[in-house]
Amino acid sequence: DQQVKQNSPSLSVQEGRISILNCDYTNSMFDYFLWYKKYPAEGPTFLISISSIKDKNEDGRFTVFLNKSAKHLSLHIVPSQPGDSAVYFCAASAFKGGSEKLVFGKGTKLTVNP
Amino acid sequence: KAGVTQTPRYLIKTRGQQVTLSCSPISGHRSVSWYQQTPGQGLQFLFEYFSETQRNKGNFPGRFSGRQFSNSRSEMNVSTLELGDSALYLCASSWGLGGVVAKNIQYFGAGTRLSVL
Numbered sequence: 001d002q003q004v005k006q007n008s009p010s011l012s013v014q015e016g017r018i019s020i021l022n023c024d025y026t027n028s029m030f031d032y033f034l035w036y037k038k039y040p041a042e043g044p045t046f047l048i049s050i051s052s053i054k055d056k057n058e059d060g061r062f063t064v065f066l067n068k069s070a071k072h073l074s075l076h077i078v079p080s081q082p083g084d085s086a087v088y089f090c091a092a093s094a095f096k097g098g099s100e101k102l103v104f105g106k107g108t109k110l111t112v113n114p
Numbered sequence: 115k116a117g118v119t120q121t122p123r124y125l126i127k128t129r130g131q132q133v134t135l136s137c138s139p140i141s142g143h144r145s146v147s148w149y150q151q152t153p154g155q156g157l158q159f160l161f162e163y164f165s166e167t168q169r170n171k172g173n174f175p176g177r178f179s180g181r182q183f184s185n186s187r188s189e190m191n192v193s194t195l196e197l198g199d200s201a202l203y204l205c206a207s208s209w210g211l212g213g214v215v216a217k218n219i220q221y222f223g224a225g226t227r228l229s230v231l
Contacts, residue, residue: 043222101170106156
């Protein structure tokens with residue numbers, strides 16, 4: 001049972017345009033959501049996060065939106081740059097019993113074309 | 115500040131052998147988590163250690179085990195290797211004290227690429 005889903009395996013956008021990556025989750029106990037970026041041969045790098053008590057968090061060109069009623073979050077990158085080309089993973093966690101584990105989606109490969 | 119260090123970066127083993135992977139967390143971090151990444155399954159949680167105790171465990175067979183030392187360094191062991199164990203194994207460290215408000219972020223190492231022949 002996949003609790004975190006990224007339904008688009010890949011996305012291609014033009015440099016300067018907006019990139020929108022989507023993520024859906026099924027577990028209503030999740031209370032914290034994160035986006036990681038991964039380049040080949042490197043580990044995932046933390047990008048941005050959002051708590052369930054918020055519906056938007058912004059950091060420079062990156063904005064994450066959370067719609068709890070729809071169990072949906074999205075990552076907006078504006079403007080997109082060629083260096084943003086990477087695999088983006090959505091992750092969710094539920095604080096339980098003093099510990100956390102991240103549940104990841106399968107990732108979306110973003111390609112930003114010059 | 116040094117990041118999460120995983121050794122070795124690459125490993126080739128044959129079926130039936132066992133393997134030990136090592137992870138040194140960011141200085142001051144007390145929690146270490148391990149993940150398996152495969153092309154078909156994405157990142158799958160293996161287990162988490164905090165202050166030398168396993169605090170959380172994923173749905174992997176008992177062939178997968180780990181431990182954490184007093185300096186927070188962690189090792190992961192896989193016994194009786196199978197072809198399906200070929201994957202990228204990622205270690206992540208964090209402060210380890212989470213909560214709804216004061217969430218702690220997990221920082222990943224570059225991983226160990228294990229190939230089982």
